[in-house]
Amino acid sequence: MVEVLAERFNYAVIIILMMVGLYAVIATGNLVKRLVGLSIFQTSVFLLYISMSKVFGGAPPIFDYKEMAYDKLDPNAIYSNPLPHVLILTAIVVGVATLSVGLALVVRIREAYGSIEDDTLAEADYSLELEKGV
Amino acid sequence: MSASDITQYFDYIFMAMLLCIGIAVIRLRNLFAVVMLTGAYSLISAAWFVSLDAVDVGFTEAAVGAGISTVLLLGAMLLTSREADKTSLTRHAAAAVVTIAAGVALFYALGDMPIYGDAASAANTGVGMEYVNLTAEQIHIPNVVTAVLASYRGFDTMGEVFVVFAAGLGVALLIGLGGSKRKED
Numbered sequence: 001m002v003e004v005l006a007e008r009f010n011y012a013v014i015i016i017l018m019m020v021g022l023y024a025v026i027a028t029g030n031l032v033k034r035l036v037g038l039s040i041f042q043t044s045v046f047l048l049y050i051s052m053s054k055v056f057g058g059a060p061p062i063f064d065y066k067e068m069a070y071d072k073l074d075p076n077a078i079y080s081n082p083l084p085h086v087l088i089l090t091a092i093v094v095g096v097a098t099l100s101v102g103l104a105l106v107v108r109i110r111e112a113y114g115s116i117e118d119d120t121l122a123e124a125d126y127s128l129e130l131e132k133g134v
Numbered sequence: 135m136s137a138s139d140i141t142q143y144f145d146y147i148f149m150a151m152l153l154c155i156g157i158a159v160i161r162l163r164n165l166f167a168v169v170m171l172t173g174a175y176s177l178i179s180a181a182w183f184v185s186l187d188a189v190d191v192g193f194t195e196a197a198v199g200a201g202i203s204t205v206l207l208l209g210a211m212l213l214t215s216r217e218a219d220k221t222s223l224t225r226h227a228a229a230a231v232v233t234i235a236a237g238v239a240l241f242y243a244l245g246d247m248p249i250y251g252d253a254a255s256a257a258n259t260g261v262g263m264e265y266v267n268l269t270a271e272q273i274h275i276p277n278v279v280t281a282v283l284a285s286y287r288g289f290d291t292m293g294e295v296f297v298v299f300a301a302g303l304g305v306a307l308l309i310g311l312g313g314s315k316r317k318e319d
């Protein structure tokens with residue numbers, strides 16, 4: 001048990017960071033703060049993936065340009081795994097795209113309701129429904 | 135002591151800083167402080183990415199995560215409100231229940247994760263290392279991450295471009311590029 005944890009200490013801390021982000025999402029009614037929590041959660045997931053690709057004693061997956069040009073690359077050189085890096089590069093850009101859509105929704109909600117606290121929004125919706133007699 | 139051991143000590147510092155920022159974000163109600171702390175969170179995780187040998191991810195996170203996201207959040211905060219309401223105790227309790235349940239489930243799965251830094255783990259022996267071996271002769275550029283992003287997995291990147299386009303379109307439709315017209319009505 002202790003050994004499992006010691007060999008995977010990074011992941012354990014990153015799980016705690018993810019849960020901190022999730023807590024920030026749930027424990028607030030403010031929509032902007034909720035999106036902040038979501039982006040913390042997201043960044044922690046990126047950290048989880050990149051931690052997996054780390055190889056001890058390895059270099060970043062970039063070759064020496066001169067060695068490559070003269071075909072003298074060291075076949076025994078150790079590099080960290082480039083695949084998670086690529087996936088997370090894509091995820092970072094997509095994350096910003098979704099964040100911007102979320103924030104645009106928040107701005108529209110504020111225009112329509114005059115508030116971004118979800119308790120107030122729920123009350124406004126409820127009284128609207130009462131007026132309509134739904 | 136090998137070089138990898140030294141970067142591990144950096145990791146501990148980054149972990150402590152990230153945890154402090156995360157807890158501060160939960161506790162603070164001033165949205166300006168919360169947004170700036172997210173920027174700091176992204177920047178510190180960018181530094182951690184560099185220490186984990188993911189230099190491309192590090193500078194993308196620093197530019198996009200710490201830069202553009204923070205600017206977007208700041209703009210949205212200025213257009214909406216500066217202060218978050220106090221959170222009720224029931225909501226805190228609900229959040230605690232959900233996070234503890236999810237956290238316990240994740241910790242239960244922790245033993246199945248590959249050992250940190252292990253070159254022989256299943257995550258690090260598959261197709262990823264194949265790309266490292268093939269890039270020099272097939273793509274002829276020194277950066278393996280760029281080769282995979284733009285060539286081996288070019289379709290993924292094209293999908294990403296579509297997502298960014300759709301998001302831009304969504305924002306334009308939601309906020310409206312001709313905002314002055316609505317006021318005239």
